[in-house]
């Protein structure tokens with residue numbers, strides 16, 4: 102359902118600051134794939150997700166979703182297929198708008214908004230039910246501005262918003278990294294449940310290696326814009342954290358040699 | 361009762377009529393600033409634009425309602441030009457507004473062919489509705505008050521529709537809005553354009569009320585409007601869309617009575633802009649002063 106072909110992007114080309122964020126990447130996800138991406142800082146993980154979402158323009162390569170070439174579509178025209186949760190809890194929600202209004206915006210994702218009242222009684226009831234799954238009491242705060250919520254609550258809300266209306270592709274970029282360990286675990290738990298329940302196709306970036314091994318059916322390790330390692334179940338299930346660390350070390354040794 | 365107070369009280373109806381007209385401009389300042397996160401200065405040019413277009417058309421024998429409709433369209437064009445300059449070239453919204461406002465000065469002069477037109481002898485919205493008593497301030501209050509009430513009701517309805525909610529989302533968080541499939545371009549152009557539409561409409565009504573159009577009529581309107589908006593938000597608050605929409609009217613009403621009171625108490629008209637400017641400055645500086653006097657980090661750039 103997602104095909105990335107030869108995606109390449111270099112920042113500041115031809116200068117001493119040249120950075121190859123994506124060095125010609127090929128990636129195919131089939132319906133229901135849950136693909137986890139790991140890699141050191143600056144490996145190009147966020148760039149890959151931004152390129153798929155339309156936030157980052159490619160120098161070369163193409164991106165197809167459900168066979169449709171979306172390479173030239175801007176972010177808002179890809180929202181029909183894609184939803185995402187950002188790393189920064191501040192980015193994924195509108196702080197001055199209420200919980201219900203944020204839910205409405207997610208509900209309208211990829212649809213043409215009409216000139217009819219937005220927050221109908223049925224919708225409010227639907228959002229209350231959707232939020233109740235989280236057990237955070239957000240269902241009773243539909244009229245509260247999102248800016249008043251804690252980071253964990255905002256991120257949980259972002260997640261519920263992202264999985265509402267079952268997007269074709271869900272992009273998660275270290276979406277629990279900014280939270281304290283306990284909240285991070287809660288949000289991750291809700292993430293896994295939602296993905297399983299709706300059978301979503303997911304591309305998830307994480308820096309937590311045991312999480313990368315526990316979740317999903319595919320694993321990709323990125324390094325300076327390349328895929329350094331790609332495994333899928335059943336091989337993925339045999340991997341251990343020490344295996345992954347060894348892979349990281351191979352890379353760091355090479356970096357040391359180059360230095 | 362002392363004479364000064366008597367003159368103030370006698371002026372109350374005239375001042376209310378004037379402030380209801382300026383409320384259109386305050387609405388045109390509030391919409392980009394508060395609903396779209398787009399601080400905009402186009403009003404200073406869109407207000408005389410509306411006045412000049414209306415004045416010229418009425419003086420050429422066109423129907424006042426038709427003249428105001430054309431003025432409103434011209435205002436929309438001015439506002440959407442400012443939005444386009446910001447979106448397409450990444451130029452700061454304030455600078456984009458200054459560019460448009462400066463260019464509009466020449467355009468307004470071209471439209472009128474001279475610096476002012478007297479309209480006393482021509483048709484007007486007010487004369488059409490009430491030929492016998494068109495200059496009665498209470499009559500003007502009824503007409504303009506009805507008009508702005510209808511516009512606010514329509515705006516309130518629109519802003520809580522599906523489409524209106526997506527437009528407000530662009531102001532609240534552009535990243536989030538974009539990720540939810542909202543086009544920042546169309547929301548900004550539509551929003552800033554509509555704001556200048558209301559401003560120009562205010563200009564068009566003002567020239568009919570005062571009986572002349574003048575290219576310099578916009579001078580200082582922005583700071584007056586901003587002062588009114590600040591007062592209005594202190595009165596109504598900003599918690600809900602409805603309160604935010606009522607702030608321009610409440611603020612315009614209160615601000616112009618305050619100005620009228622100051623003038624009747626002996627403030628020299630020449631000092632009025634200084635006083636208004638100081639008032640706005642103090643209101644804007646209050647948060648920084650309350651925070652404990654440290655100099656805030658400057659992060660504004662000309663290009664963003």
Ligand SMILES: Nc1ncnc2c1ncn2[C@@H]1O[C@H](COP(=O)(O)OP(=O)(O)O)[C@@H](O)[C@H]1O
Nearest residue numbers: 112120121122141142143144145146147148149
């Ligand atoms: N907007 C940008 N401007 C310049 N360089 C960038 C930008 N975004 C990313 N980069 C560079 O591209 C490389 C990959 O970044 P990124 O995709 O954010 O890595 P990761 O998410 O794996 O940490 C890094 O070297 C980073 O400095």
Ligand SMILES: [Mg+2]
Nearest residue numbers: 146147148274
């Ligand atoms: Mg990253």
